[in-house]
Amino acid sequence: MNFIIKVIGISLPILIVWSLNFNPLSPSLFRSLIILLSAVLIFGIFKSKYRWLDISLMIISVVTFCYAIQEVEGILGRGGIHTTTLDLIFGTLAILLVLEITRRTVGIALPIVTIAFLLYALFGEFIPGNLGHGGYSYNRIITTLFTYDGMFGTPIAVTVTFVAMFIVFAAILNLTGVGDVFLNLSKSVAGSYRGGPAKMATIASGLFGSISGSAVANVAATGSLTIPMMKRLGYSKTYSGAIEAAASTGGQFMPPVMAAGAFLMAEILGVPYLEVMYAALIPSIIFFVTIWFSIDFRSAKLGLKGLSKDEIPSWRKLLINSGYLLTPLVILIIMLVVFQYSPIKAAFYSLISSIILSFIKKETRPNLKTLGNSLFEASKGLISIVAPVAAAGLVIGVIGLTGLGGKVASLVIGMSGGSILLALVLSMITAIIFGMGLPTTVSYLLVVSILAPVLSELGVIPIAAHLFIFYFASLSGITPPVGLAAFTGANIAGSPPIRTAFMASRLAIAAFILPFLFVFNNSLLMMGNWFDIILSAITAIISVMALAAALEGWFITNLNVWERIFLLIIALLLIYPSYVTDILGVLAILGVFLYKKNHNKQKKEDIGEIDDSYSVNK
Numbered sequence: 001m002n003f004i005i006k007v008i009g010i011s012l013p014i015l016i017v018w019s020l021n022f023n024p025l026s027p028s029l030f031r032s033l034i035i036l037l038s039a040v041l042i043f044g045i046f047k048s049k050y051r052w053l054d055i056s057l058m059i060i061s062v063v064t065f066c067y068a069i070q071e072v073e074g075i076l077g078r079g080g081i082h083t084t085t086l087d088l089i090f091g092t093l094a095i096l097l098v099l100e101i102t103r104r105t106v107g108i109a110l111p112i113v114t115i116a117f118l119l120y121a122l123f124g125e126f127i128p129g130n131l132g133h134g135g136y137s138y139n140r141i142i143t144t145l146f147t148y149d150g151m152f153g154t155p156i157a158v159t160v161t162f163v164a165m166f167i168v169f170a171a172i173l174n175l176t177g178v179g180d181v182f183l184n185l186s187k188s189v190a191g192s193y194r195g196g197p198a199k200m201a202t203i204a205s206g207l208f209g210s211i212s213g214s215a216v217a218n219v220a221a222t223g224s225l226t227i228p229m230m231k232r233l234g235y236s237k238t239y240s241g242a243i244e245a246a247a248s249t250g251g252q253f254m255p256p257v258m259a260a261g262a263f264l265m266a267e268i269l270g271v272p273y274l275e276v277m278y279a280a281l282i283p284s285i286i287f288f289v290t291i292w293f294s295i296d297f298r299s300a301k302l303g304l305k306g307l308s309k310d311e312i313p314s315w316r317k318l319l320i321n322s323g324y325l326l327t328p329l330v331i332l333i334i335m336l337v338v339f340q341y342s343p344i345k346a347a348f349y350s351l352i353s354s355i356i357l358s359f360i361k362k363e364t365r366p367n368l369k370t371l372g373n374s375l376f377e378a379s380k381g382l383i384s385i386v387a388p389v390a391a392a393g394l395v396i397g398v399i400g401l402t403g404l405g406g407k408v409a410s411l412v413i414g415m416s417g418g419s420i421l422l423a424l425v426l427s428m429i430t431a432i433i434f435g436m437g438l439p440t441t442v443s444y445l446l447v448v449s450i451l452a453p454v455l456s457e458l459g460v461i462p463i464a465a466h467l468f469i470f471y472f473a474s475l476s477g478i479t480p481p482v483g484l485a486a487f488t489g490a491n492i493a494g495s496p497p498i499r500t501a502f503m504a505s506r507l508a509i510a511a512f513i514l515p516f517l518f519v520f521n522n523s524l525l526m527m528g529n530w531f532d533i534i535l536s537a538i539t540a541i542i543s544v545m546a547l548a549a550a551l552e553g554w555f556i557t558n559l560n561v562w563e564r565i566f567l568l569i570i571a572l573l574l575i576y577p578s579y580v581t582d583i584l585g586v587l588a589i590l591g592v593f594l595y596k597k598n599h600n601k602q603k604k605e606d607i608g609e610i611d612d613s614y615s616v617n618k
Contacts, residue, residue: 001055005044009379010372012037013168016382020165021348028072031152034160035390036065038383039101045380046104057100064093072147080143088138091146098151098394101387106438113434113446114391117398118145124402130410133402141401150397151390154267155445159389162263163441164382165347169328171378172351174221175366176358178325181318182207183225187307188315195299196306197233198243201226202291205247206254215440215477215485217381218248223492231493234304241493242503245478245486246291249508252440252474253467254284256333261474263343264441265466268448273336273343279463279525282537283471283514286524289541290510293548301554325364328354388442396449409454420458424516427451428472435476436483443473460519467525468515475511478504506551510544517575539582542589543574556596567592 016034019025025033039061043054067090075087095118099111118141120127125135144150182204190199204222223244230240252258255277258265262280266273298304306312328350335346358364366374399405416422430451435443448469455465477485478501486501493500505512518524523536549555550567559567570592574585 001044005041006372006376008037008044009041009376012041012382013164013171013375013378016160016164017168017348017351020161020344027148027157028152029069031156031160032065032068032072034164034386035098035151035156036061036069038386039065039097041379041383042101042104042387045383057097060093061097064090064097068094068146068152072152075143076147078143080137080140083139083143087146088142091142094146094151095394098387098390101383102391105384105387106442109436110388110391110438110442114394117395120404121398121402131404131407133404136401144401145394145397149400151393153393153396155389155393155396156386158264158267159385159441162267162343163385165344166257166263167381167385168375168378169347169351169354171374171381173328173354175370175374176325176354177322177364178329178354179208179221181322181325183222184313184318184322185315187311188313188318190306192306192309192312193296194306195233195235195295195304197226197229198235198240198295198299199292201230201244202247202288202295205244206251206288208251215245215248215252215474216488218251219244219485219488219492222248223489227489227492233307234302237493237495238490238500238503239298241489241495241500242478242486242507243291243295244492245483245489245500245504246507247288248489249474249477249485249504250284250287250291250511252477253280253287253471253511255280256336258470261441261444261470264444265463265470269462269466271463272340274340276463277336279527280467282524282526282533282540283467283518286514286537286540286544287508287511290544290548291507293545294507294552297549297552297554301552301558324357324360325354327357385439385441388438389445392442392445395446399449405450405453408450409457412451412454413457416458418458420455420460420519421516423454423458424460424468424519427455427469428512428515431469431472432476432479435473436479436481438476440470440474440477443476444470447473455519461522464519464522464525468519471511471515475505475508478508480505509547509551513544513547513575514540535582539574539585542586543571546574546585546589547571555592563592
């Protein structure tokens with residue numbers, strides 16, 4: 001049985017690449033087949049106590065989704081009126097199987113949410129008031145959930161195409177050792193500065209996190225090297241784990257890939273991928289600048305230095321020896337941005353180039369075993385997304401069938417009193433709660449189907465609304481009480497998980513503010529004239545610098561309480577989009593800078609005079 005699971009795990013990525021690039025399969029065949037193979041793999045990898053049960057569920061999965069391959073179009077044609085007994089039996093089994101494979105991959109939370117929505121579809125007619133509905137027959141519910149309106153709908157379609165392709169690409173790219181190149185390049189760029197390893201972790205995690213598709217996987221991959229290095233430099237265990245978790249989470253919304261979220265968003269919005277990428281660029285840069293400032297200020301406050309010269313590789317030698325391994329990423333960006341290839345084609349050619357380049361040197365040259373292991377790891381990453389996305393499809397199906405989205409929209413608008421700010425806060429809380437313990441793409445799908453129409457109705461432009469939700473879906477990975485990325489960092493660092501999550505959230509404070517900022521100031525999404533875009537970016541960077549200084553208590557020298565409060569006010573002042581506040585904020589921060597610089601100079605001169613006086617008296 002283990003051999004069969006291994007063969008299926010290696011074959012699944014090959015099937016996806018082959019079908020997407022050479023021989024497209026029909027939607028009913030392709031989507032059902034991927035869920036079928038994912039279910040078999042999940043029951044083979046995430047085993048229960050009873051082996052007979054796992055094997056029985058594998059067989060039921062094969063029969064059920066083979067029926068789906070044959071009958072999805074027929075079920076749609078029957079329209080819930082002439083639904084057959086087999087439709088009801090296999091539709092029910094498919095829903096139960098999706099709930100179980102979701103439970104085995106991401107835990108019990110999402111299945112419970114899904115069951116709540118299914119119960120709402122069945123019994124919502126008994127709920128009084130606006131949240132109730134007129135009632136739907138079981139035939140109608142199965143027709144919705146066992147077709148393209150439910151588990152085989154847009155979410156799974158995007159997942160088994162764009163997301164799957166990039167998961168395979170990331171696995172093959174990682175096989176070439178590009179992760180080590182990221183780390184060494186980050187070390188050569190930032191290692192010599194104060195707080196070098198922490199800054200190095202930020203750069204490496206941002207680069208790797210964009211293509212990895214999982215903040216947790218990114219923390220595990222890069223954190224095993226960066227966290228011990230940060231601890232050795234003098235950072236606390238909690239701070240070391242938090243830095244890695246925050247930076248890895250930021251990689252989820254870093255273009256060009258955004259952990260495949262950019263392609264998912266573009267598909268739902270019906271806009272070109274480049275539009276999403278451009279919109280996400282400035283906020284993601286500002287996020288990493290904030291972490292950089294926080295690290296720098298804390299390092300200065302603690303008197304921490306960078307790495308020694310012996311520990312820092314030459315970036316020239318690194319690029320000469322290993323820089324060619326970065327070529328697939330360059331190809332990916334050029335194909336997406338310059339030639340505007342489809343994401344699938346761009347990922348395919350980048351994947352092929354990474355395989356070819358890996359053969360240049362013996363140490364990166366894959367053999368059948370390592371290639372097979374990489375493909376199997378790609379399958380493990382894929383099935384952990386396919387299962388919860390299929391469950392999310394059930395939730396979205398119920399929302400579409402019952403009109404719950406419009407009802408919730410009316411409720412949120414009523415609770416907010418028409419206030420965009422209050423509606424945004426409610427949306428933020430919802431996205432974080434739904435995202436606890438789930439992959440970013442899944443939590444985004446769950447929340448966006450309900451709340452994006454709400455925000456749009458209140459006047460928020462669609463791409464800003466989607467990015468707002470996507471940011472907080474990503475940030476749920478470090479937000480207490482269930483921040484899996486932060487907990488992974490804490491496990492490596494040996495620090496308390498909850499304390500690490502709070503510290504990571506503090507470091508990522510800009511990411512909690514930026515979504516509100518770009519909703520009210522669309523210039524940060526590269527919309528409008530270039531003067532406003534550049535001015536907004538500069539003032540936002542100054543704002544987050546002031547915020548980082550206020551939180552860390554250091555700016556040129558140590559800050560007292562009143563100075564920290566003043567910098568916090570400046571940060572908030574610069575957030576408000578207005579030429580007046582921008583000018584006042586910039587002048588204020590310039591004044592603080594000159595005052596602290598002069599104060600520091602005077603302090604050094606006073607110390608020098610004391611030393612001279614001591615020498616003379618002596």
